[in-house]
Amino acid sequence: MKARLAASAVLALGLAIGATGCSMVTYQATTEHYDASDGVSVDVGDLDLRNVLVVSDDGTDGNLVMTVVNTGDRDQTLKITPEGADVVELEVPAHETVVLGSEDAEPVLLEGIDAEVGGLTPIFFQYASEEGIEKRIPVLDSRLYEGLAP
Known part of the structure; x- marks a missing residue:
């Protein structure tokens, strides 16, 4: 009787681990940003x-x-440097959010960027003495963003 009970407990435990244990070792894609x-x-x-x-x-x-x-405690001046174009400076007050280029916001014109529509263009972002970063930014046309092209 005890052997049957022990075997049933081991079988139930094995089924529970087998049914749920894969999440313990499997890569969780939902944790990636x-x-x-x-x-x-x-x-x-x-x-x-x-x-x-x-x-x-x-x-x-x-x-x-x-x-x-x-997210900082000081106002900052963000320098936006597109490859082959003039630097654009943007004032960003402390603890504030600034929206650019949308229908309700001031447009930021990048002149002479020489980018392929549908491709990526490098833009360097930096402020004050903070180390900047260059990122390849998507260039899209006004089919999806009607009224936003210059």
């Missing part, structure tokens, strides 16, 4: 840049679309 939008994310010190993309119909001039969140 990803950008669920067309744009990309960039973190530069206290500045979090979200959904960064360029809207351009000709690949020469583009509208920079992004949201910048300053």
